[in-house]
Each structure stands twice: as structure tokens, then as C-alpha cells.
Amino acid sequence: MIVQALKGYLLHLGIEKRVSEATMRAYEGDVVQFTDHLRAGLSREPDFSDAEPLAVRSFLGRLSRDGYSKRSVARKIASLRSFFAYCADRGLCAADPTIGISAPKTGRSLPVFASVQAMNRMMEIPPLDTMRGLRDRAVLEILYGTGMRLSELAGCSVGSCDFERGTIAVVGKRNKERVLPLGGKAAEHLRRYLEARYRASPAVFESRAGLGAFLGPALREPLVAGRGGERISKRTIQRIVRRYLEHAASLARMSPHVLRHTFATHLLDAGADLRAVQELLGHASLSTTQIYTHVTTERLRAVFDKAHPRS
Template identity: 40%
Template sequence: MDEAIDLFARYLRIERNSSALTVKSYTDDLRSLCEFFEEYQGQLYPPAEVTTQLLRTYVTFLHECQYARSTVARRLACLRSFFAFCVREGLCDTNPAKALRTPRAGRKLPHFLTTEQVGQLLDAPSANTPDGLRDRAILETTYSAGLRVSELVSLNVSNWDRDADVLRVLGKGRKERVAPIGSYAARALDRYLEVREPAASLPPAEQDALFLNRFGKRLSDRSVRRMLDKYLLQTGLNQLTSPHTLRHSFATHLLDGGADLRSVQELLGHKSLTTTQIYTHVSTRRLRETYELAHPHAAGNRRAAS
């Protein structure tokens, strides 16, 4: 099984051009299956000996451990892909994961900030220190372009077209898109670049990294999370807020402002419109809340109910 997992990881990297994070996620899920076999079945099966019944036992185990339905669904998708690869490579005759039912995942509405809360957060970093200027540029850019944190930290100075105020962003599946940024983000980037100092010891390609840590090297996504936590504490905003919350807020505010769904899909770099449609539920919920607060009959109904 270990050899088959290594071959599958190589296939993902070379043929599917999957990101390092995707490869790690798939291999971690498959190692979890191996650990289950060794711990609860007493042996590690080769792909040809894994049956649908064995996989059903594994899925039951996941449910008993109270894994989220989304996690179970992700692991099932991984198993289907892995065993389909094994069939293709002649490591097994049939795909035992094909018959497994994926649990229906309840969709959670994404957490977002109001425009006032976003403004409060963006104003939190100091405008008088290099770190403050960098942090403000990070927050402004993330919100203005609706970036994933992985996209943010992989940005280079050369990815920013100052004349057009757009960023060339490398998204999921190494798909590139053009992301416009607003005047506030452009100004924040300009001010940050005046104090940005890459480490002289780095090769030229790494010196081009846009956002740097205190050693002059490319900032990590974990560092962005820690930076955000500091400003959440400072402003008293919801501690559940993450860098991805700014992306959710970006999409929600665009739809609230009248942007069409297809445009938001393009700006977010979503492959499927279905993924983007979750934000229409957020906007509809807010519309309903506004209606119930403002409409006299809705308010009257609520008072009568209480």
C-alpha cells in the first residue's frame, strides 16, 4: 500500500500538476486509512485486497469518531481517486470506493465582517512603522482583491501592474487570474514598498517576494494568521475571523453592492459557479434581517409573537 500511495503522490504532482498542499492532503488521508487497517484490522492490505466492505468499516469508524461530514466526504473523494488510479495502473481490478455513498454535507454560511468592521480592522495597523505599513498593505490587498492567504503570500513585486492597479494571482491548480485592486490597497502597497527590504543573501527570484518577514524573507501563511490575531485582539473583533474571512467579506460586499454572480466568480477564481452561490445566501439572509427590522408589519408580527 505504501508504494501505491507514493506512486499516486507522484501522479498528482507530475500528471495532475496538483499543489504541494493538495498532495499532502491526499497522502495524509491515505495514511489515515493505513493506520486504521493496522490498528483495527491487524494488517495492511495491498490495493487489490481492499474491499468495499473494508472501506465501509473505515467510514463507520470516521463517523464514530465524530469527524465532520465534510471531512468524511473529502476522504471518500480521495479514496475514489486513489483506487481509480490503482485500477489504471493495474494494482487492482475494480474501484472498491466507487460504491460508497458520500454523506450529504450541510453548507455552513461563511463568516464575514460588515463594511464598518472591515474598516476598523484595516485602520488598526500603525502607519508610522515598517511592520505597520506592511500589515496594512496585507489586509488592504487581501480584502481589495479577495485573495486566499496562499495566493497572498506567493505574490511577487513583479505581479503588480501599478499602471493598471491589477495583480497577477496564481490560484488553485496553478491557474492564473487578474485581480484588480482599489485605490486604498494601491496606496498601501506604494507606502509599504518604500520601506520593504529583502534579504541581500537571497537569490534574485526570492528577493522579488512581495510580503516579507522581519528577516527579509517571504512571509508564510502562518505569519499572516498570527498578524491578524494581533489586530483582532486590538480591535475586539470576532476571534473566529481568519484571513479567509476577508475573502468572504469581499464577495459578500460585492454582491450587496449589486455585482453579478458571474463577475464575483471570476474575481474569486472559482472554477464552478456553484461555489460562488453560497454568498447569495449570505446576502439574502442580510436582506431578510433588514426587512424584519424595517418593515412595520414584520416588526408587528415579531412583537405579537413575543
């Protein structure tokens, strides 16, 4: 049965492949959606004998009719291909029904990023006389100053920071840890935020783990906290970024990932080495990072076309 195989596949992804929870949910959703498609024409639970190449093509056709983008369809094919390869390797199905089925070609869209001026404007918006303002400024400075992912910031604890060395450790995709430089502005505003939290409730920081670290906060305390002192949610970080970014720039997207794109683009604009940027972003492949070189090249071309008399 496909449903039972899916449970084992998810364990395989989480334990052996060490993929993120978000990726696991996406893969699970894609396989469940395909299973639902099979179930629609049956009076019983679908099994592997129902998952034929024709059924896969029928599923993809339905996705296209329902208005799914080429990128979404390509991702769902990748999910099914991974799942059925796992099942075929373990003898759960006779053959992989996705073999010979190609994904639609998707043009790679260039990352959305903000200007240096927009970043400077955004940083001046949060009021620094309130706990919320201090927190928001710290969040913005960290995301733009390190290029870390939304999930990486949400998972950071106070002990992730080494203020003496000016670094912050994050756990990225596939649970890979990397140590990032914490710039002067990010360190300054993170320190101010943590100091304010400690002054507001020193007993809370000290009693939870009994380990004094930076001004007393326990190393296991969340680096960025919600209203009740709990670890900040990803949704809250998204709201913080959107709230300030939309007042500082006019962009097609307003998300934490825009700050990550902006971080990488500004580094390359200033002459940073591509492989160094790859390491900072935590990209497994250099080709993923190379998309930012297209951004800088297109900008240079636009400047040339506008300014050169023989363009």
C-alpha cells in the same frame, strides 16, 4: 502495495492534475490514515486485496466514533474515491472499493464575513510609523481589496504588481494565473511598505537579482517579507489577520479566508455581477460562488423581518 501506488498517485496529482501542495498533503493523509486502519488488523503491510468495501465502511464507522465531522468524513471518502479510481484505471487493483459508498450529507454552512464598518476599524489599527505596521496594513488591504487566497499572497513577488495598470497577478489552485485589480487603498499602502523596505536596505533589493524595478527592488523579491527578508510564511499572515480582526469584529472565525468571504459579500451587496465575482475569486464553478448569494439573501430577509410591518 498501496504504499507504492500512493507515490505514483501523488506524482499524478502534482504533475497531471496540478493540484496545490496543500491538497496533495490532505489526500495523502487521508489515504495513509485508511492504510493505517487496514494495518491494525494485519501482521503485514496491507495490499489492495485488503481494501474491500467492508474495510472502507469499517474505516468510516471508526471516523464517526472518533468524532470526525460529516464534512471531514465526506472529504476522506472523496480522497479514497479519487485514489482508488486512479489505481483501478491503471490496473493496480481489481476494483474500486468505494463504489456504492455514499458520503454523509453535509449542510452547507454560510461564509463568515465582517461588516464594512469592522473593515474600516481594522485598517486603522496598524501603526504606520513602523515597518511591521506598514507591512501589516499592506497585507490587510491586499487580502480585503482583492479577495485573493492566503497562499496566493504568500506566493506573490514584487514583479507580480503593475502599479501603472493597477493590477496584481496571482497563481491560484492548479497553478492557474489570474490578474486582479489592485484598488487605490491597497496600492497606496503596498507602495508605502515597499518604499520603506527599499529605504531600509536598497543594496539587498538590488544585489539579489540585479534588476531595478519599482524603486530598485528586484522583480523576484517577495512582495511581503518576513523579518529576515525571506518570503512571508502562511502562518505569519494568519497571525497578522487574527491580531487585527479580533480587535475590530466579533466573529466565529478569525482567518484570512474571512477577508476573502468579506470581499465577495461586500461586492455582491453593492450589486456586483456574480460571474465577475467568480472570476475575481478564481472559482472553477459558479456554484461555489453562489453560496455568497445565500448570505446576501438571508441578510435581506432579516432586514425585512425586522422592519416591515407585515413581515
